[in-house]
Amino acid sequence: MSAIRVDAKVVMLGKESVGKTSLVERYVHHRFLVGPYQNTIGAAFVAKPIQVGEKVITLGIWDTAGSERYEAMSRIYYRGARAAIVCYDLTDSSSFQRARFWVKELQNCEEHCKIYLCGTKNDLVSGDRSLRQIDYHDAQDFAEEIGAQHFETSSKTGNNVDELFQKVAEDYNSSAFEYMTEETSVDLGQKKDSYFYSCCHNN
Amino acid sequence: MSQRTERRGIHVDQSDLLCKKGCGYYGNAAWQGLCSKCWREEYQRVRQKQIQDDWALAEKLQREEEAAYASSHGAQTQSHTQSTAPQTHPGHTSLGPFSKFEEKKTNEKTRKVTTVKKFFSPSSRTAPKKETQEVRTTSPSLSRHASFETDQVSKDFVDFLKNLQKPGREIHKQCRAFIVNMSGKKDLGADELSECVQDFYQSMADRLMSHYKGSSESVEQVMDQVEKYIMTRLYKSVFCPETTDDEKKDLATQKRIRALHWVTIQMLCVSMDEEIPEVSENVVKAITDIIEMDSKRVPRDKLGCITRCSKHIFSAIRITKNEPASADDFLPALIYIVLKANPPRLQSNIQYITRFCNPSRLMTGEDGYYFTNLCCAAAFIEKLDAQSLNLSPEEFERYMSGQASPRINSSDADWPGAGQTPDVVATNPVLAQLNHNLELLSSLNSRQETVMEAAQSLQADLLSWPQAVKREVQEILEKYPLQILPRTVSAIDANNMDNENLPPPLTPQVFAG
Numbered sequence: 097m098s099a100i101r102v103d104a105k106v107v108m109l110g111k112e113s114v115g116k117t118s119l120v121e122r123y124v125h126h127r128f129l130v131g132p133y134q135n136t137i138g139a140a141f142v143a144k145p146i147q148v149g150e151k152v153i154t155l156g157i158w159d160t161a162g163s164e165r166y167e168a169m170s171r172i173y174y175r176g177a178r179a180a181i182v183c184y185d186l187t188d189s190s191s192f193q194r195a196r197f198w199v200k201e202l203q204n205c206e207e208h209c210k211i212y213l214c215g216t217k218n219d220l221v222s223g224d225r226s227l228r229q230i231d232y233h234d235a236q237d238f239a240e241e242i243g244a245q246h247f248e249t250s251s252k253t254g255n256n257v258d259e260l261f262q263k264v265a266e267d268y269n270s271s272a273f274e275y276m277t278e279e280t281s282v283d284l285g286q287k288k289d290s291y292f293y294s295c296c297h298n299n
Numbered sequence: 300m301s302q303r304t305e306r307r308g309i310h311v312d313q314s315d316l317l318c319k320k321g322c323g324y325y326g327n328a329a330w331q332g333l334c335s336k337c338w339r340e341e342y343q344r345v346r347q348k349q350i351q352d353d354w355a356l357a358e359k360l361q362r363e364e365e366a367a368y369a370s371s372h373g374a375q376t377q378s379h380t381q382s383t384a385p386q387t388h389p390g391h392t393s394l395g396p397f398s399k400f401e402e403k404k405t406n407e408k409t410r411k412v413t414t415v416k417k418f419f420s421p422s423s424r425t426a427p428k429k430e431t432q433e434v435r436t437t438s439p440s441l442s443r444h445a446s447f448e449t450d451q452v453s454k455d456f457v458d459f460l461k462n463l464q465k466p467g468r469e470i471h472k473q474c475r476a477f478i479v480n481m482s483g484k485k486d487l488g489a490d491e492l493s494e495c496v497q498d499f500y501q502s503m504a505d506r507l508m509s510h511y512k513g514s515s516e517s518v519e520q521v522m523d524q525v526e527k528y529i530m531t532r533l534y535k536s537v538f539c540p541e542t543t544d545d546e547k548k549d550l551a552t553q554k555r556i557r558a559l560h561w562v563t564i565q566m567l568c569v570s571m572d573e574e575i576p577e578v579s580e581n582v583v584k585a586i587t588d589i590i591e592m593d594s595k596r597v598p599r600d601k602l603g604c605i606t607r608c609s610k611h612i613f614s615a616i617r618i619t620k621n622e623p624a625s626a627d628d629f630l631p632a633l634i635y636i637v638l639k640a641n642p643p644r645l646q647s648n649i650q651y652i653t654r655f656c657n658p659s660r661l662m663t664g665e666d667g668y669y670f671t672n673l674c675c676a677a678a679f680i681e682k683l684d685a686q687s688l689n690l691s692p693e694e695f696e697r698y699m700s701g702q703a704s705p706r707i708n709s710s711d712a713d714w715p716g717a718g719q720t721p722d723v724v725a726t727n728p729v730l731a732q733l734n735h736n737l738e739l740l741s742s743l744n745s746r747q748e749t750v751m752e753a754a755q756s757l758q759a760d761l762l763s764w765p766q767a768v769k770r771e772v773q774e775i776l777e778k779y780p781l782q783i784l785p786r787t788v789s790a791i792d793a794n795n796m797d798n799e800n801l802p803p804p805l806t807p808q809v810f811a812g
Contacts, residue, residue, distance in 0.1 A: 101515065102664045108626075117625035140613070140626045141668040158668055159626035161675075165687040166630060169675040 102143050102156035104268045107174045109198045110183030111191040112162040115216040118251040119183065120157055123261050126254065146265040153265045162194075170198070171205055178271075179210045179264045186215045186248065189229040199242055210267055211244035214260060218250035448596070449531055456528040463521070466511045473503065474525060478532050485536055489543045493654035496529070496537075500657050519659075526657050527597045534596040537655065539647040548646040555680060556641040561698045561705055566688040567631045571612075572619045573728035581618070585611035586640040593643045598656035601648060602666040609669040612636060626672075634676045649674055 108116040117140075124142050140159045145152045160166075160173045174180055180202055184195040195213065202209050215235055221228040232248065239246035245263060249256040318326040318334035320341075330338035456474075460467030477499050484492065503525060507518045539545045564571065573579045588608035595601045612632045616624035624632075637645070652670060679687070685695030697703040 101519065101659075105667075112627060117623075117627070121623070140624060140629045141665050143665065156664060156668070158671075161626045161630040163627060166675065166679065168682060169678050172671055172674050172678060175671075 101154060103154045103272075104178035104265075105156050105158060105176055106179045106181065106264055107158045107160055107177045108181050108183065109160055109170070109174070109195075109202075110162055110181075110214075110216075111185070111188075111194040112164075114162065114183045114185040114188070114191050115251055116162065116181075116183050117159055119181075119214070119216060119249065119257060120159060122251040122254055123257050124157075144261070146262065148262075148265050148269045151269065153269055155261065155265060155268070170201065174202060174206055174209060177206060177209045178268055179212060180206075181212045181214050181260070181264070182244075183214045183216050184230065184235075186217050186221045186230050187227045192230050192235070196238070199244070203242065210264075210271070211242060212260065212264060213239045213242075213244045213246045215246075215248040216251065218248045218255055219252045222250075452528055452531040456524055459524050466507075470503070470507075470521065470525065474528055478529065481533055482536070487542075489537070489540050489545075489650070489654060492537050492540070496533075496655050497658065499529070500526070522657055523599060526599060530598055530655055531596045533655075538596075538651050539644065543650070545647040545650050549644045552645050552677065552681065553641060553643075556638055558699060559638055559680065559683065562635075562638055562683075562688065563705055564635055566690070566705075567635050569631045569635045570620050570624075570628050571615045571632055571635070574731060575618060578615045578618050579728060579732070581611045581615035582636065582639075585609075585615070585636050589636060589640045589642045592648055598652045599666075601652055602656065602670055605669045605673055606666050608636065609633065609672070630672055630675060630679075633672050634679055637673070637676045637680060645677060649677060 108120060110116050120142055124144055142157045142159075143154055144157060145154045158173065158177070160170065180198070182195045182198050182202075184191040199211055199213075202211055213235060215230060215232075235248075236246050245267075247256050247260045247263075249260055251257060316325050318324045318337055319332040320334070320337040322334060322337055324334035324336070326332045326334050327338070331341075333341060457471065460471050463470070481492070481495060484495065487495075500522065504518060504522055507521055539549070564573065571578055571582065573582060585608045588604050588611065592601045592604035592608075595604060609629070612629060613624050616628045616632055620628065642648070649670075685692040688695065690698075694703075698705065
């Protein structure tokens with residue numbers, strides 16, 4: 097069985113072909129390949145250990161199917177998630193509308209889930225400014241409104257990718273302390289976190 | 300017995316009405332034809348014997364129990380059996396010392412018992428025995444069903460804990476206590492049961508962490524064993540319990556999947572090409588794995604089946620697409636596999652895993668990911684409609700009602716769906732495989748015929764060969780008939796006339812030196 101113990105669940109949300117899988121692929125394997133590549137069996141689930149200060153946090157990164165036909169099921173995916181990276185394509189305004197939809201869903205259903213707004217394919221926009229359909233400041237405003245972090249990344253060049261995931265891990269690390277101290281609810285997810293926290297402590 | 304009373308209504312025989320013991324009083328059918336006095340005596344006698352038998356049986360079982368478990372946890376088992384034994388004992392013995400004072404009170408009760416009993420078993424001995432057995436099975440130390448699997452798991456668990464010495468004993472004690480506790484809670488709803496188990500996992504993990512200072516890996520290991528042990532023992536009572544409608548959902552899902560048999564790989568936009576033999580091999584393996592899930596008892600093993608199934612799907616997609624599969628490829632493929640496999644008791648299994656799996660595994664890890672996808676697949680299938688298959692509602696209706704099938708339609712251009720699935724027949728992997736197999740079979744057939752012909756000619760050759768040899772021998776014999784000539788030569792010297800003219804034979808000479 098999967099031997100790797102995972103500390104936090106991170107879901108990737110976003111419309112089809114915004115580059116969720118590429119983002120993960122870039123981050124985990126440090127590559128962006130256009131043509132056929134076959135070193136990994138699948139990029140749908142990845143467990144990635146990240147150094148945060150003294151500790152190592154393992155993020156379980158869940159890729160999700162972005163197609164609209166599975167929209168009704170997306171709630172099953174982000175149940176218990178600690179963080180959600182909501183992706184949109186900088187060159188596709190409809191993908192940003194979809195991102196808004198997911199943000200709303202998350203706010204309704206998973207209040208403990210931190211949201212990271214991520215504009216992808218930054219390399220395309222910096223090459224040709226006319227391609228940009230989502231203004232940086234619009235997205236930034238929206239992020240502030242919902243209390244989310246905002247990143248613009250490029251999986252092709254690797255720009256901002258590591259920073260995004262590092263931030264996710266750091267935020268998880270600091271929030272783990274909070275949950276530890278204010279454990280009042282009987283939510284199973286929270287209990288589990290205290291469990292993981294304490295084991296890290298023993299190490 | 301009831302038949303007898305009926306018959307008596309038609310033809311009443313005076314002797315039938317009297318007590319069968321012949322004491323002169325009237326008997327009663329409810330007392331097996333005895334009068335009240337004789338019945339009481341008779342009943343007590345049988346009852347006493349029964350109690351004795353039961354006790355003998357109980358002691359025998361207890362001895363076996365102790366013998367089997369003495370090595371690992373003798374002290375506990377004994378304390379259990381001893382504590383349970385007195386519970387069954389007083390129930391029976393209160394009937395034993397039968398003072399006349401008590402007689403009236405209990406009489407009513409016993410009669411009720413026996414009349415009910417009578418309907419089920421004519422010999423009043425077997426029924427109570429069963430009762431006591433039932434009592435025994437609910438008693439903790441004996442709740443072990445005779446199943447081999449459970450025994451094996453218990454043994455493994457004990458073996459595993461032996462390595463842990465003192466904490467191991469403690470863990471075992473707690474697990475047993477928990478199982479005992481759970482067996483008393485059979486009437487609770489599934490959610491409460493789930494909560495009990497989850498609480499137990501949690502407190503066990505906490506204890507291991509704080510008391511025994513285990514590393515996270517070893518705690519995980521112990522927890523896996525604990526889960527395996529507990530859930531194997533509880534499986535029968537908590538899987539698809541009667542208090543829930545799991546079974547109904549199972550049937551609904553099964554029916555639904557059957558009704559969706561016509562869904563093709565193209566409709567789901569699955570990127571798997573089953574014509575590639577390697578891919579279809581993986582598909583078959585994935586289907587086998589997902590079906591196998593139902594046969595496992597431990598939630599973790601069930602998850603393992605799902606994970607294996609998913610890995611096969613990933614391989615299949617990778618072979619087809621030549622690149623790693625993303626969730627966009629994986630989920631449709633999983634849906635397709637579930638539709639093809641129609642795994643038994645899918646909903647029950649999902650519910651069971653959700654309720655009783657160790658949450659740390661379920662919520663975050665890789666197994667959890669695949670399980671979540673399976674939940675999605677099940678949800679998708681449940682809600683599947685025309686839109687989710689890119690079909691028009693009419694088409695969907697037609698397919699669902701069985702009036703049309705995308706595979707047959709495709710040749711018929713009049714159907715609106717024909718345009719979307721024109722090459723289904725050509726690409727249908729099953730048909731292709733079938734044709735391929737037929738070809739193989741026919742070539743095999745012809746080859747076999749050749750072999751048969753060759754064999755027959757060989758047989759004919761073999762049969763004719765000895766004849767030919769015989770004939771040849773005969774010919775030669777005829778050609779050169781055997782002539783036995785008179786023996787003329789006897790001695791070489793006899794013929795030699797010039798013997799005297801020959802020089803004398805050489806004599807050996809000795810040379811000196």
